[in-house]
Amino acid sequence: xxxxxxxxxxxxxxxxxxxxxxxxxxxxxxxxxxxxxxxxxxxxxxxxxxxxxxxxxxxxxxxxxxxxxxxxxxxxxxxxxxxxxxxxxxxxxxxxxxxxxxxxxxxxxxxxxxxxxxxxxxxxxxxxxxxxxxxxxxxxxxxxxxxxxxxxxxxxxxxxxxxxxxxxxxxxxxxxxxxxxxxxxxxxxxxxxxxxxxxxxxxxxxxxxxxxxxxxxxxxxxxxxxxxxxxxxxxxxxxxxxxxxxxxxxxxxxxxxxxxxxxxxxxxxxxxxxxxxxxxxxxx
Amino acid sequence: xxxxxxxxxxxxxxxxxxxxxxxxxxxxxxxxxxxxxxxxxxxxxxxxxxxxxxxxxxxxxxxxxxxxxxxxxxxxxxxxxxxxxxxxxxxxxxxxxxxxxxxxxxxxxxxxxxxxxxxxxxxxxxxxxxxxxxxxxxxxxxxxxxxxxxxxxxxxxxxxxxxxxxxxxxxxxxxxxxxxxxxxxxxxxxxxxxxxxxxxxxxxxxxxxxxxxxxxxxxxxxxxxxxxxxxxxxxxxxxxxxxxxxxxxxxxxxxxxxxxxxxxxxxxxxxxxxxxxxxxxxxxxxxxxxxxxxxxxxxxxxxxxxxxxxxxxxxxxxxxxxxxxxxxxxxxxxxxxxxxxxxxxxxxxxxxxxxxxxxxxxxxxxxxxxxxxxxxxxxxxxxx
Numbered sequence: 001x002x003x004x005x006x007x008x009x010x011x012x013x014x015x016x017x018x019x020x021x022x023x024x025x026x027x028x029x030x031x032x033x034x035x036x037x038x039x040x041x042x043x044x045x046x047x048x049x050x051x052x053x054x055x056x057x058x059x060x061x062x063x064x065x066x067x068x069x070x071x072x073x074x075x076x077x078x079x080x081x082x083x084x085x086x087x088x089x090x091x092x093x094x095x096x097x098x099x100x101x102x103x104x105x106x107x108x109x110x111x112x113x114x115x116x117x118x119x120x121x122x123x124x125x126x127x128x129x130x131x132x133x134x135x136x137x138x139x140x141x142x143x144x145x146x147x148x149x150x151x152x153x154x155x156x157x158x159x160x161x162x163x164x165x166x167x168x169x170x171x172x173x174x175x176x177x178x179x180x181x182x183x184x185x186x187x188x189x190x191x192x193x194x195x196x197x198x199x200x201x202x203x204x205x206x207x208x209x210x211x212x213x214x215x216x217x218x219x220x221x222x223x224x225x226x227x228x229x230x231x232x233x234x235x236x237x238x239x240x241x242x243x244x245x246x247x248x249x250x251x252x253x254x255x256x257x258x259x260x261x262x263x264x265x266x267x268x269x270x271x272x273x274x275x276x277x278x279x280x281x282x283x284x
Numbered sequence: 285x286x287x288x289x290x291x292x293x294x295x296x297x298x299x300x301x302x303x304x305x306x307x308x309x310x311x312x313x314x315x316x317x318x319x320x321x322x323x324x325x326x327x328x329x330x331x332x333x334x335x336x337x338x339x340x341x342x343x344x345x346x347x348x349x350x351x352x353x354x355x356x357x358x359x360x361x362x363x364x365x366x367x368x369x370x371x372x373x374x375x376x377x378x379x380x381x382x383x384x385x386x387x388x389x390x391x392x393x394x395x396x397x398x399x400x401x402x403x404x405x406x407x408x409x410x411x412x413x414x415x416x417x418x419x420x421x422x423x424x425x426x427x428x429x430x431x432x433x434x435x436x437x438x439x440x441x442x443x444x445x446x447x448x449x450x451x452x453x454x455x456x457x458x459x460x461x462x463x464x465x466x467x468x469x470x471x472x473x474x475x476x477x478x479x480x481x482x483x484x485x486x487x488x489x490x491x492x493x494x495x496x497x498x499x500x501x502x503x504x505x506x507x508x509x510x511x512x513x514x515x516x517x518x519x520x521x522x523x524x525x526x527x528x529x530x531x532x533x534x535x536x537x538x539x540x541x542x543x544x545x546x547x548x549x550x551x552x553x554x555x556x557x558x559x560x561x562x563x564x565x566x567x568x569x570x571x572x573x574x575x576x577x578x579x580x581x582x583x584x585x586x587x588x589x590x591x592x593x594x595x596x597x598x599x600x601x602x603x604x605x606x607x608x609x610x611x612x613x614x615x616x617x618x619x620x621x622x623x624x625x626x627x628x629x630x631x632x633x634x635x636x637x638x639x640x641x642x643x644x645x646x647x648x649x650x651x652x653x654x655x656x657x658x659x660x661x662x663x664x665x666x667x668x
Contacts, residue, residue, distance in 0.1 A: 172383035175350050180397035180444070181371035190400070194387045273386045274430050 039245035074231035089207030097162030122216030149217035165199030298361035299451030299484035306356035318508030331495035334505035376450035382441035384429035
């Protein structure tokens with residue numbers, strides 16, 4: 001293997017693309033790493049390098065200092081909001097995915113109408129929702145206007161994921177279930193949902209994380225109380241201590257836990273299904 | 285209906301199938317099934333045989349209730365089943381790729397139909413385990429489908445289909461997912477299972493040998509119509525049309541213009557004689573006939589006698605050893621044969637190797653008058 005000639009050497013494009021990927025990683029993880037490190041700044045430390053010792057001082061500040069902002073309150077809204085968005089996104093995307101399998105009249109138009117929400121500038125959409133609520137005489141709240149704004153962001157993603165998931169779903173499973181006497185509800189509950197579970201977890205993950213850190217659409221729709229990203233943003237306006245980094249570290253860690261849990265669940269299901277692959281000729 | 289035993293008795297009743305004037309046109313304009321009439325007796329093993337796109341799977345799916353006919357009737361046990369759910373029809377289907385639920389164990393797959401009927405767990409597992417024993421999957425009951433071999437998956441799918449005691453089992457290309465060796469084994473298992481259960485099997489396949497090996501009744505299909513429905517032996521030995529003769533293999537199809545008719549024998553182009561029996565044959569018409577490949581005698585032209593009625597001359601262009609016989613293909617040089625078709629003779633192994641024929645040798649293939657079987661015109665078959 002190793003004693004190969006020049007023809008086996010990698011072309012220059014490999015190194016060029018590899019270098020580009022390296023830059024990508026640097027821009028993605030470099031800033032996060034900086035914030036992570038700076039959140040452990042010593043009590044005397046400032047918002048930037050150098051580090052003046054290491055401590056958990058700023059994490060403590062975050063919890064004890066009231067003027068730092070209403071972090072606890074923001075979390076108590078952001079997490080329920082993200083959970084509601086998750087449940088609705090999964091339920092609606094699954095239903096839409098089921099419906100879009102047959103080419104009904106106007107299905108193309110409907111699809112583009114939904115996808116358009118991905119290219120609409122979020123901030124503008126948020127202003128629009130705010131104005132609409134004003135016109136209707138409704139108070140914007142995190143659980144009404146912000147919920148709608150979040151769904152306008154998560155549903156197109158959910159639908160696209162469901163398209164991919166249904167693309168690999170064999171309709172023979174449904175027919176087999178019907179053949180065995182299952183009704184429509186039983187087919188959904190006992191066959192479609194369990195088989196699609198990994199895909200549904202992926203949709204849930206999208207729903208949760210997109211909602212949990214949504215900013216642009218939330219700014220004008222959250223009403224009198226803030227969600228976490230808005231709270232962090234407003235803190236940056238008046239808090240000038242590494243507490244802000246401590247908060248960043250905590251919320252990132254939380255997102256990370258959510259993602260790792262979801263992906264492990266998906267992997268576990270897939271592993272169970274694939275089982276120990278016996279050599280079975282043409283059976284696939 | 286609430287007493288399961290009574291319901292079971294009811295559905296294990298007659299499983300004879302009758303298709304009357306059946307049509308299926310799809311939304312895109314294709315006609316998958318184009319006027320099919322068919323009767324399958326109770327307890328028969330019936331194979332629907334034909335190339336892909338001939339409508340055989342559509343017929344199966346219409347019997348199962350997964351597809352609605354555009355026109356026509358489907359009777360099972362004398363009852364019109366149109367509009368009924370598969371379970372009410374007393375049918376069960378085995379899908380091409382088995383469609384075993386990947387998230388359920390073998391036992392749960394088999395117990396699925398009992399579960400959706402609301403049977404308690406202990407009862408449905410008892411029923412499932414009984415069928416699991418029947419298909420010899422006892423040690424694998426707790427495995428997931430992905431952990432089974434192809435043959436085991438097929439048995440699991442079979443068990444899942446028969447657990448509800450259907451009167452008709454519908455099998456869509458049940459052996460196509462298996463390798464050659466398993467296919468032979470599983471097809472005899474299917475046949476035995478059918479005998480044991482005594483219910484009607486309808487099996488869709490595009491493999492001729494598979495159909496004649498398992499079936500009591502073989503239905504050869506072409507472009508949405510039935511070409512011939514008969515016993516396996518009759519389909520093979522007495523094909524009714526050129527299509528069936530060609531599709532089943534084992535036959536040479538020849539043709540010629542009828543010149544004279546005398547004593548029930550038609551002479552074609554001075555070269556062939558065919559006993560046409562009662563079939564209405566007219567002078568001047570084109571008549572197709574079949575000659576079994578294993579009933580052809582090959583002679584080197586030097587040895588050939590003068591008479592050349594019921595004989596063709598050609599050059600050997602392929603020789604294939606088949607174990608018990610040798611397949612010799614000729615390229616015909618003479619008249620009257622359907623355009624450029626191969627003429628094949630199956631020569632007994634011993635006879636061939638006593639004086640092997642080489643490629644390019646000029647030979648005569650001969651057959652007796654009684655071996656020439658007249659074939660119906662393609663459109664006459666359709667009208668019948």
